[in-house]
Structure formats: C-alpha cells, structure tokens
Amino acid sequence: MEAVIGQTHRRLLALTSANLYLFHGKCPSLGRLSTYKGVGLLHTSLSKTQIDHKTEPLSLPTLALKCEVGTRRKEQKNPNSSTRKTAGMKSALEMERAPFAAKSFSELGLSSLLIKQLEKEGLTMPTDVQCSAIPTIAKNHDVVIQSYTGSGKTLAYVLPILSKIGPLKEPNGGGGDKSNQKSSIEAVIVAPSRELGMQIVREVERLLGPTDKRFVQQLVGGANRSRQEEALKKNKPLIVVGTPGRIAEISAAGKLHTHGCLFLVLDEVDELLSFNFREDMHRILEHVGRRPGVAPNGVLGPLEKRTERQTIMVSATVPISVVRVAKSWGVNPLLVRSTGTVSMDSGVGTPVDSNTAVTQAAIGSLPPALKHYYCIAKRQHKVDTLRRCIHALNAKMAITFMNHTKPLKDVVYKLEARGVKAAELHGDLGKLARTTTLKNFKDGEVRVLATNELSARGLDVPECDLVVNLDLPTDSVHYAHRAGRTGRLGRNGTVVTICEEREIFVVKKLRRQLGISIQLCEFSEGKLVICKEEQDEKSEEAVC
Numbered sequence: 001m002e003a004v005i006g007q008t009h010r011r012l013l014a015l016t017s018a019n020l021y022l023f024h025g026k027c028p029s030l031g032r033l034s035t036y037k038g039v040g041l042l043h044t045s046l047s048k049t050q051i052d053h054k055t056e057p058l059s060l061p062t063l064a065l066k067c068e069v070g071t072r073r074k075e076q077k078n079p080n081s082s083t084r085k086t087a088g089m090k091s092a093l094e095m096e097r098a099p100f101a102a103k104s105f106s107e108l109g110l111s112s113l114l115i116k117q118l119e120k121e122g123l124t125m126p127t128d129v130q131c132s133a134i135p136t137i138a139k140n141h142d143v144v145i146q147s148y149t150g151s152g153k154t155l156a157y158v159l160p161i162l163s164k165i166g167p168l169k170e171p172n173g174g175g176g177d178k179s180n181q182k183s184s185i186e187a188v189i190v191a192p193s194r195e196l197g198m199q200i201v202r203e204v205e206r207l208l209g210p211t212d213k214r215f216v217q218q219l220v221g222g223a224n225r226s227r228q229e230e231a232l233k234k235n236k237p238l239i240v241v242g243t244p245g246r247i248a249e250i251s252a253a254g255k256l257h258t259h260g261c262l263f264l265v266l267d268e269v270d271e272l273l274s275f276n277f278r279e280d281m282h283r284i285l286e287h288v289g290r291r292p293g294v295a296p297n298g299v300l301g302p303l304e305k306r307t308e309r310q311t312i313m314v315s316a317t318v319p320i321s322v323v324r325v326a327k328s329w330g331v332n333p334l335l336v337r338s339t340g341t342v343s344m345d346s347g348v349g350t351p352v353d354s355n356t357a358v359t360q361a362a363i364g365s366l367p368p369a370l371k372h373y374y375c376i377a378k379r380q381h382k383v384d385t386l387r388r389c390i391h392a393l394n395a396k397m398a399i400t401f402m403n404h405t406k407p408l409k410d411v412v413y414k415l416e417a418r419g420v421k422a423a424e425l426h427g428d429l430g431k432l433a434r435t436t437t438l439k440n441f442k443d444g445e446v447r448v449l450a451t452n453e454l455s456a457r458g459l460d461v462p463e464c465d466l467v468v469n470l471d472l473p474t475d476s477v478h479y480a481h482r483a484g485r486t487g488r489l490g491r492n493g494t495v496v497t498i499c500e501e502r503e504i505f506v507v508k509k510l511r512r513q514l515g516i517s518i519q520l521c522e523f524s525e526g527k528l529v530i531c532k533e534e535q536d537e538k539s540e541e542a543v544c
C-alpha cells in the first residue's frame with residue numbers, strides 16, 4: 001500500500017495512533033518488564049520498502065516495520081521451538097504510534113500560501129505538538145515547547161513564523177508581494193551546533209522554495225564569516241539561523257540589525273544555557289527585538305526602534321534552569337506540549353533538588369515506541385559487540401555514541417576491518433569533513449556513524465533505526481537526546497547501551513529516572529536474546 005498520509009488516511013492514522021502500538025507502545029507493564037523473569041528472543045527486520053523517503057513524503061509504508069517477537073528460554077537454541085508462540089506478545093508489529101493529530105494544517109490558522117506549500121512538500125497532517133504550538137504562537141504568546149525527540153518541534157515554530165513573515169504570510173498581510181517586504185531581520189533562530197543550524201535552514205528553505213530561499217540565511221560557526229556578511233547585505237534575509245557565537249560576533253561587528261526583530265527562537269534551549277554560550281547568549285538576548293517591559297516609562301533611548309519580540313524556547317528536555325530563564329527571557333511564557341498548553345506556573349518547575357531536576361527534565365522526552373536494551377561487554381570487546389548488535393538487529397543506519405573524540409577513530413577502523421562501512425563525526429573535524437560525513441551517512445553510503453555528544457541533539461536522520469551507547473551517557477537528559485536520534489516521528493527504533501559489568505548500576509538508575517524498560521540482552525547466533533536479570537536491586541547485579 002503506497003498511501004501518502006493525507007485526508008484519506010487521517011482516520012486510519014487516528015485509529016492507529018489510538019490503538020496500534022502493539023508491543024512496547026501500549027504495554028502497561030513496561031516499567032515492570034525489567035523485573036520480568038522471562039527470557040526472550042526478539043528479531044527485528046526492516047522491510048525493504050519501509051523507510052525510503054529521502055524525497056518522498058511520509059507514507060504509511062515508510063512508517064511500517066515488521067518485528068517478529070517471540071520468547072524462549074535462553075538455553076533453548078532451537079529457533080523452531082514452540083515456545084516462540086507462547087510468548088504472550090504480538091507476533092507482528094506493523095506500526096508504532098505515529099504522533100499525528102487528527103487535524104489538518106488548514107485547521108490551525110496558517111496562511112493559505114503556506115498550506116499550499118506544505119501540500120507541495122507532501123506535508124498534510126500536523127503532529128500533536130504542532131497542533132498545540134501553532135495556534136499558541138499565532139496568538140503572540142511566548143512559549144516553551146517541550147515534546148519528545150523527533151515529534152516535529154522544528155515545524156511547530158517555523159510554521160507560525162512563516163505564516164506571519166516573508167513571502168508565504170497571509171495575503172492580506174502582504175504575502176506574495178515581494179516589493180512589500182521589510183528588509184530587516186524579522187526572526188532569529190539560535191541553535192547550539194552548526195549541524196542543527198543547517199538542518200533548520202534546510203527545513204525553512206524547503207518551505208520557501210527555490211526562488212525565495214534567499215529569505216533565510218545561515219550564520220553558523222565554522223563557515224566563512226565574510227561570505228555570510230556579504231550575503232546578509234546582498235540578500236536582505238528576513239530570517240537568520242545560526243550558532244550563538246557567530247550571531248553574536250556579526251551582531252557585535254554591526255553587520256546584523258535585529259532590533260526590529262519579531263521572533264527569537266532558542267532551539268535546544270537547555271543546551272544554550274551552558275556556560276560556553278553565556279556571553280554570546282547575553283548579547284543575543286539584549287539585541288534581538290525589544291524585551292517587553294524594557295522601558296516601562298516609554299523612555300526607550302537608543303533602543304527606540306525596537307519592537308517587542310516574541311520568545312520561543314524549544315527542547316525535548318526542560319530542566320528547572322529552563323523554567324527559570326523562560327520566565328525572565330519571556331513574558332508569561334506558556335508551556336506547550338503534545339497534550340496541550342499550560343501556564344509555566346502550573347506546578348511546572350517547582351523547586352526540587354538537583355537529582356530530581358535532571359530526572360524531571362528527561363521525563364516524557366523519549367518517543368514511546370523506542371525499545372531500549374543493554375548488554376554487558378568488556379571494554380576491549382565493545383566494538384565487536386556493536387558489530388554483532390548491528391547484524392542481529394539488521395540495522396540499516398546506526399549512530400554510536402562515545403564520550404570522547406579520540407577513540408572514535410579506533411571504532412571506525414575496527415568496524416571497517418570487519419566490513420562495516422563507518423565514519424567518525426565530531427567537532428575536531430573541519431567544516432568540510434563534517435558536512436561530507438553527515439551527507440554520506442544520510443545518503444546511506446556509511447552504515448555506522450561513530451560520534452560524540454555533538455550529534456546527540458537535534459540531528460534528524462529519519463532512516464536511523466539504531467542508536468548504540470558505547471560509553472554511558474552522563475545522565476538521563478543525555479541518554480534521552482542520544483536515544484532520540486532513532487524512532488523519529490513514530491518510526492521504530494532501538495537503543496542499545498553496551499556497558500561494563502561495573503556500570504550496570506548506572507543503566508538501572510537511568511531506567512528508573514526515565515521510567516522506561518531497558519532490558520538486559522546479549523547477541524547470540526545473529527539474534528538479540530533478552531536475558532534474565534538478577535532481581536536483587538541492592539546488590540545491583542545482573543546475570544545473563
């Protein structure tokens with residue numbers, strides 16, 4: 001069935017989104033599965049036609065993935081064993097929960113030109129978070145958008161912005177008439193990495209189309225600054241997207257005029273709060289648009305020309321620090337989630353100790369359909385375990401994370417030596433190498449991307465069906481962002497953490513904090529085998 005998601009399939013999707021998470025999605029005892037004594041076998045296979053949508057719109061087949069699930073005792077090696085049928089689990093998983101709301105973009109009050117453009121791009125149905133965010137932003141509220149990874153947060157803010165500024169805005173607001181366009185910057189979008197910045201640029205360009213894509217301009221670090229400055233002068237973009245350092249630098253040089261800016265978007269806002277970005281963020285917050293209430297007596301001085309900006313903060317993880325800054329950077333910001341919009345004061349961000357704060361930040365940040373496992377391996381055997389994991393899951397595209405840059409080369413070398421196409425991606429590489437590596441991965445020329453925290457945030461490679469932690473993430477927030485590189489927009493995805501025996505307690509802590517099942521497994525005879533786990537939480541031992 002090659003059916004593009006559209007009007008015809010909305011009802012079907014509503015049905016599937018309500019009922020069809022057959023294995024992990026709806027199992028109420030997931031949280032208890034970690035203590036489940038059963039021993040299982042799981043074999044996941046990607047159907048050939050399943051995810052092939054580089055240029056195609058999202059369709060049901062692109063979301064579908066067959067997953068044979070059975071259980072057996074670990075010691076039962078016979079794959080034909082009848083115990084596979086007695087699993088008490090569904091034998092075929094056709095589709096996980098796609099986060100589409102049963103609404104169309106036209107019901108959200110977007111401009112007609114923009115809706116036409118969305119249709120051209122095959123985008124007919126908004127996701128849940130887009131349904132919540134678009135009308136709220138359209139009403140000029142400052143917002144914090146929090147929704148799990150891969151749920152479509154980028155379009156959740158890009159669409160209401162494009163509905164108000166630029167060539168796609170409401171016709172009665174001057175849309176389509178390019179002579180009527182203002183020539184100053186009207187929206188600034190800040191992202192913590194150049195990769196994420198460029199991804200957002202491409203998303204905006206895709207909607208603006210080839211003739212109008214000059215209205216968005218990248219200002220990311222690592223790229224040639226004078227060329228960026230020339231492009232600002234020549235193209236007079238309305239939207240700039242960049243990294244904090246480069247935006248602040250060009251602004252300080254007097255080449256970026258943002259005082260009249262209407263929108264300031266801080267994507268991955270919790271990351272933008274990190275110490276590294278402090279000075280640059282300070283400049284951006286001071287110079288982009290006018291903060292409402294800055295001049296209560298109407299004495300605006302040199303800032304006379306500023307308008308009030310609308311501040312939009314976005315992340316899958318919203319720690320208490322974000323709740324605090326949101327209230328100072330924005331005005332009565334609302335918290336927008338897939339489930340609806342609430343005030344930031346309604347119990348969100350109640351002061352808690354730092355441990356609880358991290359836990360709270362990560363809750364709800366993971367796609368519900370993701371499957372999580374961990375396996376135990378000695379340090380020197382980790383890469384071999386990774387290779388066996390890739391084969392056992394028949395992963396099409398895998399991202400593997402380490403905490404440091406140096407060992408990545410070794411991982412790539414060892415994988416390639418065993419015939420697995422791999423490449424490393426990290427901040428020490430030059431701009432060209434980073435771009436080429438990412439492109440090769442997205443194009444399917446590289447099967448495994450070995451990377452560090454650089455790629456944990458925002459990176460959108462829909463075909464990525466496996467994330468492997470070769471090193472443990474530092475906390476549940478980092479786990480969530482790494483894990484979120486797979487299982488995007490309702491697709492199936494698997495996360496495997498390969499840890500040493502002495503690190504098992506960390507995995508157990510992560511699953512407690514995240515409220516998810518992370519099952520112990522091993523890779524044997526080309527299969528992922530779920531293992532029995534020691535129950536004694538005190539000794540925190542697990543045996544395979």
Ligand SMILES: Nc1ncnc2c1ncn2[C@@H]1O[C@H](COP(=O)(O)OP(=O)(O)OP(=O)(O)O)[C@@H](O)[C@H]1O
Nearest residue numbers: 125126127149150151152153154155316458460489
């Ligand atoms: N309404 C839609 N219909 C079809 N595809 C969509 C829709 N909205 C977003 N997408 C696609 O879904 C993918 C994930 O979107 P996006 O990157 O915005 O997720 P996100 O929530 O920002 O994830 P993260 O938290 O990891 O940054 C992208 O490929 C995007 O183009």
